[in-house]
Amino acid sequence: MSLPSSYDPGVVAALSALDAAAVRHVFFVACGGSLSIMHPAKFLLDQHAPIPSDVYNAAEFTTRAPRTLNENSLVILCSMTGTTRETKAAADFARAKGARTIGLTVEPQSPLGQAVDHVVSFEAPYTTGVPINARNSNYARIYQLVMGLVALTGGEDLTAELMASLTALQPAIDRAQRHWARLFADYAPRLAKHDVIYTMASGASYGAAYSFAICVLMEMQWINSQAIHANEFFHGPFEVLDRDRAFILLKGLDSTRPLEDRADEFLHRFGSAANIMVLDAATLDLTGIDPRFQGNLAPLIFFDTLWRFAYKVADLRKHTMLEARRYMKKIAY
Missing domain, CATH: 3.40.50.10490 (Glucose-6-phosphate isomerase like protein; domain 1)
Incomplete structure (x- = not known):
């Protein structure tokens, strides 16, 4: 072929x-x-x-x-x-x-x-x-x-x-940036106050949560974080949840979405919506992306949009994203 x-x-x-x-x-x-x-x-x-x-x-x-x-x-x-x-x-x-x-x-x-x-x-x-x-x-x-x-x-x-x-992906990302602009403007000041922010997802989107936790929040913002699988959340991690705890939940479009839906319901049942930012790919305009690949491409939309969100948080924390790193690419390790 x-x-x-x-x-x-x-x-x-x-x-x-x-x-x-x-x-x-x-x-x-x-x-x-x-x-x-x-x-x-x-x-x-x-x-x-x-x-x-x-x-x-x-x-x-x-x-x-x-x-x-x-x-x-x-x-x-x-x-x-x-x-x-x-x-x-x-x-x-x-x-x-x-x-x-x-x-x-x-x-x-x-x-x-x-x-x-x-x-x-x-x-x-x-x-x-x-x-x-x-x-x-x-x-x-x-x-x-x-x-x-x-x-x-x-x-x-x-x-x-x-x-x-x-x-069709880049136009979808650009639309997502506009779609979530108000959400980001609302949540950036709220989450910037936290020194611990958990990220959560499952399936194809778990990698985006993992990357944001370790490479952006921890590496570039010095914010303590952990990527939590949306179902593993119910096997221990949910015990940290209270109304003061901060979470970012990524809700994708693949077959594991019910796991994220369950986590969403529990977060809002015992946590505070003021500290829980939910990015839901189901609210996006994905024109041109084949339905068979929407669940697979949602993670890249999450990754790209969250990166820009991180700069808003960095500005509020008066922290320089890349240049402020103490060890990465700067010493032998």
């Missing part, structure tokens, strides 16, 4: 060189914010193919050394700069086991780009400050890899529908 001409050339090259029929296991491997995109990628693969897969932190991938990693494995790695040493080491480890490797990075000539069999580049506005079209993001690239693999292994070919949906 041939992939749509709108597919990223790097993705096409990587998939064309792959013996897809031989793939028996997929490993999604990264650290930090790059790890967060692996959760929705696995969710997408689980939806459309019987191929088993796992998500690993890069350092644990090499130290755990899963026995299923072999020449019939595909390892997809991501590092924004391509300099994350644990992810580069994971690529070396995977290749030594005979696995095929694909690396996603902004810098194809980076250590990760040099370590993998095939490199796929993407664009990232958060470190460059240059606006991009969301269809060129790391989410968009990894979704192309997943749905391309599904089609190449005999699953339903939805690659054209995916690309049409990715083309």
Whole structure:
């Protein structure tokens, strides 16, 4: 089969060189914010193919050394700069086991780009400050890899529908920014007062909650946080809930939405709406995004809109988002 001409050339090259029929296991491997995109990628693969897969932190991938990693494995790695040493080491480890490797990075000539069999580049506005079209993001690239693999292994070919949906994604994000502008203006002063903010989601959206908790609230705002799975909330974490506790709940559009609905009801039953910001993808205009992919693309809308919300919180806290970091990219660790 041939992939749509709108597919990223790097993705096409990587998939064309792959013996897809031989793939028996997929490993999604990264650290930090790059790890967060692996959760929705696995969710997408689980939806459309019987191929088993796992998500690993890069350092644990090499130290755990899963026995299923072999020449019939595909390892997809991501590092924004391509300099994350644990992810580069994971690529070396995977290749030594005979696995095929694909690396996603902004810098194809980076250590990760040099370590993998095939490199796929993407664009990232958060470190460059240059606006991009969301269809060129790391989410968009990894979704192309997943749905391309599904089609190449005999699953339903939805690659054209995916690309049409990715083309419609940036306009949907822009509409979401306008739609939630008043909500953000209302909640930024409220949440800026808190030193602990929990984020919650499930399914494809869990990665967005995870990224916002560890990479934005903790790393860039020094606000204590934890990403809580919407069902795991009921197995311990709900005991912290009271009317003073702050939560951000992401309600997506995939099959796990009932879990988020249940969490929403409980939060508002025992917490205070003044401290609970709910982003509900069901309220958005997703024109042009195929209904089969709306649940998968909602996380990127959450990620992009929450990033801008974080700047509002930072301004109120008089905290500089990126430059104020004490350790990241500044010392040896």
